[in-house]
Amino acid sequence: MPTSSLLTIIICLAYAALILYVGTGKWTKGGQVRMDDFFKVGPGFGFIVLYLGIAGGFHTAFAIPGSMGFYYTHGVAFAANILWTVFTPLAVIYFIGSRITCLGKKFNYVTPADLLSDYFGEGKFKIFIAFYILLACIPLMSANITGPAILLSEGIGPEYLPRWGALCVMALLVMVYITSSGMRGLTWTTVAQAIWMFVAIWLAAFWCLSLVDGNLVDLFNQIKDGERSALLTLPGPTGTRTIEWWMTWPVFGIALYWAILPRGFLFFYSARDVKTIRKIGLTVGIYLMALYIPAIIIGFATVVLLPGILDPGTLSGMTGDGSFPALLREYAPWWGGVIIAGGLAAGMSSLDADINANSAMITKDFYASFVRKNAPEQEYIKFGKIVMIILIIITVLTSLRDWGLVALMIGVTAGMITQLLPAVLAVTIPTGLRITKGGILTGIIAGLLSFLIVFLGPRFGLISLPVGWRFDASFYGLIVNIPVMLIVSQFTETPDPSRVARIRSALDEEFKRLN
């Protein structure tokens, strides 16, 4: 085995030991054996821990190796990340996240369906929401394990650690700490992972800069004078990153759904108070944006150093994910393991949060609501841990399949979660509009169908959108969802007024008028 592979293994083992120590230590043990202190943190985390928890938990494998792969494939179009790294915290977390925290603390919610069904009514609606979200999140979990597993396998050498082996290593790590300590463990590990991935991506950028003689202007000019100068402007070499794409995908395909993923709800519920979340909303954009700033250097350096590994004519968004691992394979420094472990941190920090959130939904919204009501809390936690293990196994099995299919399904995740936005807004932002459970359900279904037609239709040759109308599919879903929801709501039963009054009164109490 070459020395570089050995060093990579040693560094990754050090990372694994750190994560297991942080994720299972005494600080991860809650005082009570209760669902609301396992899947979330009942007393709540303070600013610093939750800040890094959210910062790391929000970044997925899309950060490493996805972002540099995007620059490699589509070029400067990734600058649109400002529309989610800055807009999501300042608008969605600050305004909506703080209201989710307010209601979650007040009524002790554990899952996203708790919040929605408390307003619109329990029963089948709750289980529909829970399984809808679960279905949406499985591809996301697969993506978060697949990208880093490729990085790990390539970094060590596929002959020593094949991709399936890397998948199993990551799955085992997550399984140990998440079943040991639930939300507490995953948040503490995410703190460590957030710091590690931040250091790793900046180190990687300086290393890449050193590979191209350390001069950014030269790097820019080499791209400008090369065959792929289209990387410097929209619509990029593939011609797909158009202005319509820019105006819809970053906002409707990411920014608006990013914070209302189930893991977001669990983080919001785990805040000590509403003020903590507002402060995180105001400041977490610094971390989120700063993590992506150096990705352009890595992506563009890879274009210069490895121009021929992908055919520009046939590139798609996800095939570029292989570019950074390929660069590491060719040029890795002796400390390349630090970067690879950074990739593991990016994927694991959101994989564990998704596993926890989905296990919470199956346990609380299905098992505790329909199968075994009023069972001892220990039983629910035991059931939740079994669900976590099953979800991790499903994630690994789906990740062994074709990566292109997983990538396609991530788009479906975004489209599905975005359709929940009107329901979340209806609960958290009181308006005079009549919005009912029937309206919400019909809107979600109509929005999802429209999304699927636009998203999958062109891929299977069923429809072709004319130039100038190629907006993101999530956008089409939402513009069908909202009017359908409003129209159907006019003819269906309104939520129980006492429930609505109770929730609005809780919001009024926290967000009173200041003048």
Place this chain on the structure above:
Amino acid sequence: MQKFHNHLVPQTINQWLYAIWLIVCLVSVWFIAPIYFNEPEQIFGFPLLYAWCTGIGIVWLIGCMFFGFRIEKEREEFKKNNQI
């Protein structure tokens, strides 16, 4: 129709400034950037579109943090004065 308070409507000067800053910067990246800054020019070695968006991103964060923390201070004072 049930009585409601929409707390998203700005009530104080700082809340208005936060909202205006949020929207102006959003428009600068969302609409202005791809139309007016989509050129193969470089700023310190970075493509123009990237430099514009990142620059606005930094200004966006600083401005909203400034107004946001002032709103927090107002909120604290309001709670103190009204003994909430």
